[in-house]
Amino acid sequence: MSDKRRPISVMVNAERIERPVLVRQHLVDFLREELDLTGSHLGCEHGVCGACQVMVDGQVVRGCLTLAVQTDGKQVQTIEGLSDSGELAPLQEAFFKHNALQCGFCSSGMLITALNIVRHHPDSTREEIRDHISGNFCRCTGYQAIVDAIESVLVKNRATEILGASL
Amino acid sequence: MNARMELPARQQESEAQVKGYIGKSSPRAGSKRLLQGRGAYIDDMRLPRLAHVVFLRSPHAHARIKSMDLGEVLKQPGVIGAFTGAQIAQYCTPWVAVLGHLKGIKSAPQHAVAIDRACWQGEPVAAIVAQTRRQAEDALQFAQVDYEVLPVIVEIEDALKGDYVIHPELGDNICFQRELKTDDFDAAFARADVVVEKTYKFARHTGVTNETRAVLADYQPADHSLTVYHATQAPHMMQDIISRHLNIPESNVRIVCKDVGGSFGIKVHVYPDEMATVALSVMLRRPVKFIADRLESFISDIHAREHIATVRMACTKEGDILGFDLNDLTAIGPYSVYPRTSGIEGNQVVNLTGGPYRHKAYRAQLKVVFTNKNVTCQYRAVGHPIAVALTEGIVDEGARALGMDPAEFRRRNLIADDAYPYTFPSGLKFEKLSHHQCLDKLLKLMDYDNLRAEQAALRKQGVYRGIGLAAMIEVTNPSPAFYGVGGARISAQDGATLRLDPSGMLNVLVSVTEQGQGTEAVFAQVAATIVGVTLENVRVVTGDTAVTPYGGGTWASRGAGIGGEAVLQAGKALKANILAVAAAVLKLDAAQLDIADNAVVDRLTGEQRMPLAEVGRVAYFRPDTLPMDFQSELTVTRHFTPREFGFTFTNGIQASYVEVDPETGFIKLLKHWCVEDCGTVINPMLVDEQLRGGVVQGLGGALFEECLYNEEGQMLNGSMADYLVPMAFEMPDIEIAHVCTPTMTSELGAKGAGEAGTAGAPGAVMNAVNDALQPLGGNVIEQPMTPERVLAALGKL
Numbered sequence: 001m002s003d004k005r006r007p008i009s010v011m012v013n014a015e016r017i018e019r020p021v022l023v024r025q026h027l028v029d030f031l032r033e034e035l036d037l038t039g040s041h042l043g044c045e046h047g048v049c050g051a052c053q054v055m056v057d058g059q060v061v062r063g064c065l066t067l068a069v070q071t072d073g074k075q076v077q078t079i080e081g082l083s084d085s086g087e088l089a090p091l092q093e094a095f096f097k098h099n100a101l102q103c104g105f106c107s108s109g110m111l112i113t114a115l116n117i118v119r120h121h122p123d124s125t126r127e128e129i130r131d132h133i134s135g136n137f138c139r140c141t142g143y144q145a146i147v148d149a150i151e152s153v154l155v156k157n158r159a160t161e162i163l164g165a166s167l
Numbered sequence: 168m169n170a171r172m173e174l175p176a177r178q179q180e181s182e183a184q185v186k187g188y189i190g191k192s193s194p195r196a197g198s199k200r201l202l203q204g205r206g207a208y209i210d211d212m213r214l215p216r217l218a219h220v221v222f223l224r225s226p227h228a229h230a231r232i233k234s235m236d237l238g239e240v241l242k243q244p245g246v247i248g249a250f251t252g253a254q255i256a257q258y259c260t261p262w263v264a265v266l267g268h269l270k271g272i273k274s275a276p277q278h279a280v281a282i283d284r285a286c287w288q289g290e291p292v293a294a295i296v297a298q299t300r301r302q303a304e305d306a307l308q309f310a311q312v313d314y315e316v317l318p319v320i321v322e323i324e325d326a327l328k329g330d331y332v333i334h335p336e337l338g339d340n341i342c343f344q345r346e347l348k349t350d351d352f353d354a355a356f357a358r359a360d361v362v363v364e365k366t367y368k369f370a371r372h373t374g375v376t377n378e379t380r381a382v383l384a385d386y387q388p389a390d391h392s393l394t395v396y397h398a399t400q401a402p403h404m405m406q407d408i409i410s411r412h413l414n415i416p417e418s419n420v421r422i423v424c425k426d427v428g429g430s431f432g433i434k435v436h437v438y439p440d441e442m443a444t445v446a447l448s449v450m451l452r453r454p455v456k457f458i459a460d461r462l463e464s465f466i467s468d469i470h471a472r473e474h475i476a477t478v479r480m481a482c483t484k485e486g487d488i489l490g491f492d493l494n495d496l497t498a499i500g501p502y503s504v505y506p507r508t509s510g511i512e513g514n515q516v517v518n519l520t521g522g523p524y525r526h527k528a529y530r531a532q533l534k535v536v537f538t539n540k541n542v543t544c545q546y547r548a549v550g551h552p553i554a555v556a557l558t559e560g561i562v563d564e565g566a567r568a569l570g571m572d573p574a575e576f577r578r579r580n581l582i583a584d585d586a587y588p589y590t591f592p593s594g595l596k597f598e599k600l601s602h603h604q605c606l607d608k609l610l611k612l613m614d615y616d617n618l619r620a621e622q623a624a625l626r627k628q629g630v631y632r633g634i635g636l637a638a639m640i641e642v643t644n645p646s647p648a649f650y651g652v653g654g655a656r657i658s659a660q661d662g663a664t665l666r667l668d669p670s671g672m673l674n675v676l677v678s679v680t681e682q683g684q685g686t687e688a689v690f691a692q693v694a695a696t697i698v699g700v701t702l703e704n705v706r707v708v709t710g711d712t713a714v715t716p717y718g719g720g721t722w723a724s725r726g727a728g729i730g731g732e733a734v735l736q737a738g739k740a741l742k743a744n745i746l747a748v749a750a751a752v753l754k755l756d757a758a759q760l761d762i763a764d765n766a767v768v769d770r771l772t773g774e775q776r777m778p779l780a781e782v783g784r785v786a787y788f789r790p791d792t793l794p795m796d797f798q799s800e801l802t803v804t805r806h807f808t809p810r811e812f813g814f815t816f817t818n819g820i821q822a823s824y825v826e827v828d829p830e831t832g833f834i835k836l837l838k839h840w841c842v843e844d845c846g847t848v849i850n851p852m853l854v855d856e857q858l859r860g861g862v863v864q865g866l867g868g869a870l871f872e873e874c875l876y877n878e879e880g881q882m883l884n885g886s887m888a889d890y891l892v893p894m895a896f897e898m899p900d901i902e903i904a905h906v907c908t909p910t911m912t913s914e915l916g917a918k919g920a921g922e923a924g925t926a927g928a929p930g931a932v933m934n935a936v937n938d939a940l941q942p943l944g945g946n947v948i949e950q951p952m953t954p955e956r957v958l959a960a961l962g963k964l
Contacts (some may be wrong), residue, residue, distance in 0.1 A: 036213070064248075080203070096198055103428045104201025104206045110194070130895040130896045134894045137375075139431070141859065142862060143898050144901055146857070
């Protein structure tokens with residue numbers, strides 16, 4: 001297989017990364033191996049389990065189905081960056097309280113899906129939350145605590161919004 | 168926060184259950200790190216000079232390796248070495264997985280990497296080590312292997328026929344067989360008014376841990392020592408095995424478990440590729456890492472189940488069950504898996520079938536056979552899902568034949584709650600179970616009568632809903648009777664070391680491991696409660712053979728019950744030692760003192776006498792101020808082994824409510840309930856989630872998961888795109904309730920809860936599906952219950 005490299009310039013967690021990358025290298029391998037961002041996990045490497053999810057320009061992508069070179073000129077956010085920025089804090093707190101994880105291997109990807117729900121589907125019902133997280137495999141929890149945790153954040157956000165509107 | 172104030176709001180059902188943090192749903196301190204992507208799984212480690220190994224795996228289910236040429240592999244960029252089975256065997260001796268108490272069990276010697284012959288598709292035949300994983304994978308294609316394809320045994324029936332024997336030196340394809348018959352068996356079946364009989368099939372499935380198998384071995388030639396970072400459930404077992412098979416002194420082998428991404432029994436076995444990785448580290452005198460990728464996980468992680476079982480049940484016309492008759496056939500692949508053997512699953516089915524009921528007559532026949540598919544071994548709930556589905560399936564058949572309501576039929580036949588201690592016909596002894604309390608609670612929880620009414624009303628509208636019940640018993644807290652008596656060097660005992668640090672915090676070291684289920688959290692709760700400190704002042708360390716006491720680890724629902732009791736006993740001893748220091752300082756009798764809220768207090772008034780930080784300061788830094796003949800001991804270790812019973816059984820009952828579409832065969836799970844009695848509940852939130860996760864894993868096996876093989880022994884669906892696992896959308900909400908019968912074999916009173924969900928769910932959902940199909944005359948007898956099998960049961964295919 002080719003070891004051809006191509007230079008890219010990408011913002012990863014608000015840090016500019018400029019370096020040649022293997023054109024065959026997947027984004028998640030680039031993040032883990034080149035940048036030591038080991039919070040994104042390899043569960044299946046064929047796009048089913050969701051453990052490798054990151055955000056590219058605010059969109060949820062599978063790190064194992066995206067090539068690193070495809071992120072040239074883009075913004076990549078991983079679990080590490082989204083944790084440090086505080087963007088995930090309410091969801092992390094809810095996952096902690098509801099014990100919406102056991103081994104934690106799926107959690108990075110699950111939280112990124114959850115953040116997408118909070119941002120783009122804030123009115124989701126439990127059934128819809130289950131639908132949205134159906135691309136993220138969790139073998140430990142049985143999913144219910146994850147649904148509970150995400151739902152609690154949505155409910156809280158909706159209450160805040162109503163409160164805000166009434167003021 | 169005062170530990171004494173943290174009494175749980177839930178009903179106080181036993182004294183042990185509601186002390187301090189015991190019984191409280193505290194979130195796990197360790198989970199915050201995981202939620203920030205700061206877990207440390209083995210693949211996240213970085214070591215200097217780390218080499219990566221990949222395995223060339225047999226493409227054939229059975230083949231002789233006529234020749235192998237790795238010359239071109241060695242020329243590829245980054246390749247450090249390429250090794251055959253024979254080369255690796257010079258460093259790692261083969262194993263044979265048998266146990267003395269499974270009489271007659273046999274298996275063939277198995278090597279880390281196959282020599283001469285591969286016996287399943289996926290068996291490692293060569294190891295390639297390179298500077299990067301990518302380079303090793305790229306080099307794989309340059310290996311030249313000439314195979315002579317050998318006959319293949321795929322089906323149980325063909326293995327039994329024995330026209331071809333996989334290991335000729337064993338004489339036949341039978342790994343293990345067991346027969347059992349009570350004296351009154353023939354008479355019971357002769358006097359029965361009704362005998363129902365059914366043959367059920369259970370396909371193979373596998374664990375699909377989210378983190379695949381992982382090992383990183385780091386050999387130090389200078390002192391002939393080995394540190395193995397291993398995603399395992401049983402670090403001391405692995406220490407012993409690596410020591411013996413690589414001939415390195417036991418204490419020179421250190422096993423360290425980092426964060427483990429799910430186990431479920433997958434990570435409690437000895438895997439050839441992992442042993443080879445360890446050997447390669449010794450051979451190459453540098454760290455070597457193996458991470459299974461998902462595709463090789465499907466053909467090398469243990470598979471589980473695969474049974475064809477006929478079960479008969481004899482009843483009187485009044486509805487009393489007289490006896491069970493079981494004939495179980497199960498296939499395990501070409502080798503019994505080391506060191507626990509692949510005979511245990513079938514043995515459990517024999518032990519447990521009919522388990523919740525009060526019949527006296529029982530006959531069981533078991534045959535465990537070799538095939539040329541991937542090996543099978545103990546996976547979450549080991550044998551229980553089969554035994555429960557067989558029992559509960561035939562119990563529903565019996566109720567139908569007698570025209571009785573399935574709940575009433577169970578109430579009539581479940582062992583009475585005051586009948587304990589009780590000896591079951593298979594020889595198992597039950598300390599104390601609560602079947603009737605659980606049944607009553609379940610029926611109330613699910614509003615059984617109204618649900619039946621709703622079901623009947625909907626049926627008139629052409630909606631086919633079904634209700635299924637499954638009572639169960641579960642093996643937990645195993646004594647040495649499980650493995651030790653059979654000669655396996657697997658500890659049934661676990662230990663805990665508690666240390667009071669100078670600042671008054673508790674350091675807790677436990678031999679049970681953390682796989683994400685929350686063992687560290689419950690040990691912290693027990694330690695904090697018993698010693699009298701607040702939870703945030705406790706740190707727990709597990710998973711390092713160089714650090715923790717010796718013990719068995721995590722399997723067979725033993726962590727909380729056994730490890731928790733060791734922590735409790737160590738906590739009591741440490742508390743006494745702390746009070747001795749305080750008594751010496753305060754010049755009081757220790758009996759006048761107690762510990763609460765991180766301080767020594769007056770036992771009667773609760774008045775604070777001395778913070779633990781002060782005890783620590785004096786004991787460690789100013790022992791000169793203590794009496795000349797006084798030596799403080801603020802580190803204590805205690806162990807616990809269950810002895811009175813072979814196993815501390817738990818019991819429970821589950822119910823499933825489903826809707827079946829008779830046109831498409833699709834099953835929609837509407838709701839699931841589980842009432843479980845695991846004795847003292849240390850952390851209800853964690854226990855409930857163990858149960859829910861277990862239920863979902865059981866539902867996966869019952870509805871979706873199947874390792875499909877063709878007649879050549881090739882696995883057909885070895886990817887996550889083709890092998891279906893339960894995802895959130897298909898899964899129902901699961902309601903959990905508890906009955907609490909603490910075991911008297913320990914002070915803590917905790918029994919196991921990790922496998923109950925998986926044990927009962929397949930039986931419950933199968934009964935629900937068949938209840939839904941009953942008016943249409945359908946009955947599904949094969950799991951997973953795919954739409955195709957549902958339609959076939961309805962005669963539509």
